[in-house]
Amino acid sequence: MNPQSEAVVPPQPRDYQGFNWAGFSTLYLREVRRFWKVGTQTLAAPVVTALLYMMVFVVAVRGAAPPVHGTAFATFVAPGLIMMSILNNAFANSSSSLLQAKFNGLIGDFLTPPLTPIEHVSAFALGAATRGVLVGAVTWAAVLPFAHLPVTHIWAVLYFGIGAALILGLLGIMAGLWAEKFDHMAAVTNFVIMPMTFLSGTFYLVDRLPEPFRSASHFNPFFYLIDGFRYGFIGHAEGSLITGVGMTAGIIVAFTFLCLWMFETGYKLKT
Template identity: 85%
Template sequence: MKDVPDAPAVIPPLPRDYHGFNWAGFSTLYLREIRRFWKVGMQTLAAPVVTALLYMMVFVVAVRGAAPPIHGTPFATFVAPGLIMMQILNNAFANSSSSLLQAKFNGLIGDFMTPPLTPLEQVGAFALGAATRGVVVGTVTWLAVLPFASLPIVHLWAILYYGIGAALILGFLGIMAGLWAEKFDHMAVVTNFIIMPLTFLSGTFYLVDKLPEPFRTASHFNPFFYLIDGFRYGFIGHAEGSLVAGMGMTAGLVAAFAFTCLWMFETGYKLKT
């Protein structure tokens, strides 16, 4: 028998080496977060709009004529920016927190850990995906409330700064909650005892200066108050609190929460156990 020539050695492909920022992996994870909420648009887009319209019905239509203008601003115009911001906050938080918590329960958390993605790329994709959902829902809510309230754009920079800043803050907070929570009850605690009280006690439907002490002073320590107040300033041109303090607080929380999320991914907090 003739000697059979040896088959050529099969060399397995080397792992892809990413120099610098892994844009391909980052964009893939970001698009995954976008498509995740886009596929269930009735739940993630339509439902928040219906909720906002119900609030408008209760707080504006039902008290039409009974609620006096606030600083010369019609009550509907005063309330509408708060409702838009409330949807931005709630939906940005829900996107990142539910994504990580569901991945834990479905045993898919390894899908985030095994690809060649750095903590910066992972945190950036989750946070921007959450912020995108918050901004999209806020924009749709804005269009939905226009028939009920006139919303002139007085300071576009304030609308963009506080709107995007709020979406990022709650996106980072959702990442932290999603990594910390071990069951859905834990997430419900964060939502019902932190997010919801801070939202409703932030001056969404009223002037905080009308509150009795010590609630009036306490409201000025609520970060959601500055987010809603600054966002509303972009529409009506009047702010209850300090815009400088609000801008500093927004930037500070974005930076602090971003570093906290990076630390949690770098250390594998509740990810590698």
């Protein structure tokens, strides 16, 4: 048979059975390397901010701030600062990644590869969670000279720390897909993330707030994240741990499905 008479068969696209681990790991590593390359901004800056808060709320008021539930004020504040670093950095990682890709016209780099919505969401969320947990760990080490932090319940530290990083990573995905310009992202950060963080008992007991702010704080998901995380260190919680555990798992599931829907429908991606 003449070889030239044979029909030329074009190469077949790769068929991924099940989860595309190669594509997922590539996108995940891309998200990690993205923030790692600018470590001064993504890792060092949050630690400096946390240390400044420690100086203001602990050193400047030393002797004036009484112990909280038998716990030194510095030990009470430190877990809140660590959690605040986790929340802010997890949100910033996924939201800025998607918004910058849309702004620079590079969103096709995410949509062209053979990745399903679950692979997109998993990579972006876990990349954001990695940054949040890493910044939290570095902040933890940085505040140790100012506060003694004995770990009394390691499960609470891990559960609420990782859970908070995932929640804000997923929220960052939704914000990054929704936002059309950097002003939109700044609005979410300044009018949603920061108020919810500061009004969740980061630096104080929410029971000392006047009404209706005291009751409203118990409807703030960030309150349960910070309260559960702090419980892991000092062994005391203001709110219900059962509520916090269930709420954390429920929000992760709900946000995951919402992010999957946004990628599945191409929400503000295919227009």
